[in-house]
Amino acid sequence: QGKTLVVGAGGVSHAAVHKMAMNAGIFTDITLASRTKSKCDAIAASVLERTGVTIKTAALDAMDVAATVALIKETGAELLVNLALPYQDLVLMDACLEAGCHYIDTANYEPEDEAKFEYHWQWAYRDRFKEAGLMAVLGSGFDPGVTSVFATWLKKHKLKTIRQIDVLDANGGSNDQTFATNFNPEINLREVLQEARHWEGGNWQTSPAMTHKVEFDFPGIGPKNMYLMYHEELESLTTHFPEIERARFWMTFGDAYITHAKVLENVGMTRIDPVMHNGVEIIPIQFLKTLLPDPGDLGEETKGKACIGDIATGDALDGSGEKTFYIYNICDHEECYREVGSQAVSYTTGVPAMIGAAQILTGVWKEPGVWNMEQLDPDNFMDMLNTQGLPWQVHELNGPVEF
Numbered sequence: 001q002g003k004t005l006v007v008g009a010g011g012v013s014h015a016a017v018h019k020m021a022m023n024a025g026i027f028t029d030i031t032l033a034s035r036t037k038s039k040c041d042a043i044a045a046s047v048l049e050r051t052g053v054t055i056k057t058a059a060l061d062a063m064d065v066a067a068t069v070a071l072i073k074e075t076g077a078e079l080l081v082n083l084a085l086p087y088q089d090l091v092l093m094d095a096c097l098e099a100g101c102h103y104i105d106t107a108n109y110e111p112e113d114e115a116k117f118e119y120h121w122q123w124a125y126r127d128r129f130k131e132a133g134l135m136a137v138l139g140s141g142f143d144p145g146v147t148s149v150f151a152t153w154l155k156k157h158k159l160k161t162i163r164q165i166d167v168l169d170a171n172g173g174s175n176d177q178t179f180a181t182n183f184n185p186e187i188n189l190r191e192v193l194q195e196a197r198h199w200e201g202g203n204w205q206t207s208p209a210m211t212h213k214v215e216f217d218f219p220g221i222g223p224k225n226m227y228l229m230y231h232e233e234l235e236s237l238t239t240h241f242p243e244i245e246r247a248r249f250w251m252t253f254g255d256a257y258i259t260h261a262k263v264l265e266n267v268g269m270t271r272i273d274p275v276m277h278n279g280v281e282i283i284p285i286q287f288l289k290t291l292l293p294d295p296g297d298l299g300e301e302t303k304g305k306a307c308i309g310d311i312a313t314g315d316a317l318d319g320s321g322e323k324t325f326y327i328y329n330i331c332d333h334e335e336c337y338r339e340v341g342s343q344a345v346s347y348t349t350g351v352p353a354m355i356g357a358a359q360i361l362t363g364v365w366k367e368p369g370v371w372n373m374e375q376l377d378p379d380n381f382m383d384m385l386n387t388q389g390l391p392w393q394v395h396e397l398n399g400p401v402e403f
């Protein structure tokens, strides 16, 4: 019982595996596997030092389905937690089906040569997981992840329907770097530089990347500029809550970040297609990733807070008319570092990955098929957020957002 195989040993994995070890009653046996075994060993050493728990490590190229199947069987894992990259989602789902193992991840599948952020590839696995009696849970990070659970909790306890929803993601943290991303640079820049898209009036509305800016006064952080952008939970939320009339996603960026990202894009450094360089084929954004700081290493020098949440408006459950609620978590970079040696963005993704995994291992979530977070019961997950380091608050606002 509780045997877990974690794939990927980056920043998010570091936080998630520490939190799993701190919940050894649920995660009774943890194996951490990744392409570079030394990174697994470094996390294992830190876990042992901080928690006294020994975890196993292994080298694994997740693109090799047969190797993953063999490792699942060898470890006896009942759950695979995918904390590698979005490119590995489908092959890891294939391996789970073949080996008879449940699956959970934090980001939707992307082909390496297309930045699409669409769920249809993974939703196409629904019947196969159902028939195999296995559960796959998609997007158990913070956003996507907690932001969808927040929406479901509001629908269960406060609102009959959600007419409009805004997801607001603020990172008020600062570090000594001139330019650094707060999670995998390649995935982060692909996401940020795509066309902005939001759901309104039954359609997707598009606008050029980073053009729609609004100042918002974030709890625990203060006023920050946030930009309208596309994020994958917009697709799943509007699919599973079809009453939503408008759904938008906002993220804060400083002026220096925007300038760097734009220059890098303008000179071609964020291209995801192969180009010839001195007779060698390179993909510019992958070369750029090699040059940029590893977000997993920024924990020690990052200070400040992150605040992520939803503002949702709809008819109140108690029949008292239209109501608007703001539900959010505030997370402190330095506290995360003290607890598990991670900065807040790794922590706010890794802790929900652990909590989602715990829902499956303890049988709170046990329906075979492929599920997004907003389709599953939120209550135990929300309780664990409070006890596992990501406490949340909900406040009623005077009315719907006006930006």
Ligand code: NDP
Pocket (backbone or CB within 6 Å): 007, 008, 009, 010, 011, 012, 013, 033, 034, 035, 036, 039, 060, 061, 062, 063, 083, 084, 085, 086, 088, 106, 107, 139, 140, 141, 142, 143, 144, 145, 182, 183, 184, 187, 295, 296, 345, 348, 349
């Ligand atoms: P990192 O780049 O720090 O870590 C990724 C890890 O995956 C590395 O250890 C890497 O190995 C490993 N990996 C890559 N390819 C393979 C492969 N073929 N086989 C085995 N292992 C592989 O990324 P992050 O920790 O920053 O992000 C992890 C995931 O979390 C990403 O999918 C990201 O999109 C997602 N995320 C989700 C968020 C949310 O809120 N939902 C927020 C932030 C991130 P190696 O070291 O050898 O390269």
